[in-house]
Amino acid sequence: MLKIFNLLVCLYVIAPSVVFAENTSETIFFVADDLNSAVKYYNSRGEIGNKQFLFNDNYNRTNIMHARPVNYNWADVTYDEKPYQSLKFPNTASYSYLEKTYSKVQFLTEVSPNHYRVHIDGSECFGDGCIMTENIVVAVLPQKFKVMKYDSSVDGTWKNVGNTYSFYSKNVKGASIDIEFEDTVPQVYVDLAKVLANFKDIKVSYDGNNVLVAMPVEGVFNSGEAKIQNNGSQWISIFANTLKSAKIKEMRVEGHSDNVPIKSKLYPSNWELSAARAATVVRYLIGQGLDPKILAAVGYADSKPVSDNDTPEKRKKNRRIEFTIVPKQI
The missing domain is CATH 3.30.1330.60 (OmpA-like domain)
Known part of the structure; x- marks a missing residue:
């Protein structure tokens, strides 16, 4: 299984006609008070095998603050004739990482003054018959913001506690969420x-x-x-x-x-x-x-x-x- 990672987008690439079943993906996105940065936690559980993330060739590896299992390694690779940096997790069924996002342009859009939209991508898989058994995407916003509306790319279930909004979907190829909010601080x-x-x-x-x-x-x-x-x-x-x-x-x-x-x-x-x-x-x-x-x-x-x-x-x-x-x- 190969995973291409382009800052905030996770892609499962699976051979045609192969069903990747019994896989749970969790993406939790923490937005900073000043909206200038964010921290992302990603976790995946599924079948035992060699897993890897592909990052753009100019990606700063120090953005990954923690990764588990600890026996991961980095390598420069080529995929589809394009250069990438590969974060590999050998022979594991569960793996996770914590990443700092330093540029708000990667996840935030200013709709109007003091009115913003955050876009968060969960995992997405490709290939005939490929599905994500469970795909969970969570946004954690500072309490000073007032959420106006939220939406998802696929059908699923929303839950929220305070300014933590969680989206759960089953048997989908991928999921992403958008949340609009206002800065209520005078x-x-x-x-x-x-x-x-x-x-x-x-x-x-x-x-x-x-x-x-x-x-x-x-x-x-x-x-x-x-x-x-x-x-x-x-x-x-x-x-x-x-x-x-x-x-x-x-x-x-x-x-x-x-x-x-x-x-x-x-x-x-x-x-x-x-x-x-x-x-x-x-x-x-x-x-x-x-x-x-x-x-x-x-x-x-x-x-x-x-x-x-x-x-x-x-x-x-x-x-x-x-x-x-x-x-x-x-």
């Missing part, structure tokens, strides 16, 4: 993650509904105070400038503290201090040009810790300002 998250990347202590995330930004108070406020220091105003200015053109429905600014009590003339407790710090940030953002109608300030003191308070380092994590940004639905 642009404000992309922009903030980019401009704040150089501030290592600031965390930017997206929970599927809101954009979340967390910053430590160290370097922004002095201990027991609610006045923004020069170092803190630097990143908050960048933050504000990015938000000016963003499509935001509302933003809540939250002040958080550790559990060490404070008692001063201005701030009788951490409730007043955390609320004052949140209000100071809101006033600063308004001064930078943000619409006050979309802003709110709230202080939580030590009621919502992200860590224990039993060491100085853990207490430092709890002293923070958090931003919950609700993007506008377009």
Whole structure:
């Protein structure tokens, strides 16, 4: 049996009138968050024999990260008068490999802005009477994408759990699937993650509904105070400038503290201090040009810790300002 492999297409080439029965092929395709790369796992189980994959003659062998059985070998061969690189598995009934795909042009089409289609080929056999007893093709997409529709080249059964879509077919010559999806991550998250990347202590995330930004108070406020220091105003200015053109429905600014009590003339407790710090940030953002109608300030003191308070380092994590940004639905 000979298998020709051209990046994402597996081909079984079998002599005419030979039926390749009792064979199960599994292709699992993992798409990266940034859509620029993917990882493919391929596994085949069938009759014992010598198996081989043929890759284009310019194929980079280091793309194959793992292969089993381990006694495989590479060779330069010619098939149908064309040069190929051959990955051979001698005398085995089951074999598999894990491959990194570094170019999205090999599997991805941009249908429209933020709307994509991924195409995945499972195994395909050629020759009179050739069939694949079972052909399974699976796509694993990051959760941030919303699947719009999916289709297959042959009849079969679809199942999905979250953003994992599995297609199962029986007694076919081959199968491929197409899945269309949209990037649901708001642009404000992309922009903030980019401009704040150089501030290592600031965390930017997206929970599927809101954009979340967390910053430590160290370097922004002095201990027991609610006045923004020069170092803190630097990143908050960048933050504000990015938000000016963003499509935001509302933003809540939250002040958080550790559990060490404070008692001063201005701030009788951490409730007043955390609320004052949140209000100071809101006033600063308004001064930078943000619409006050979309802003709110709230202080939580030590009621919502992200860590224990039993060491100085853990207490430092709890002293923070958090931003919950609700993007506008377009």
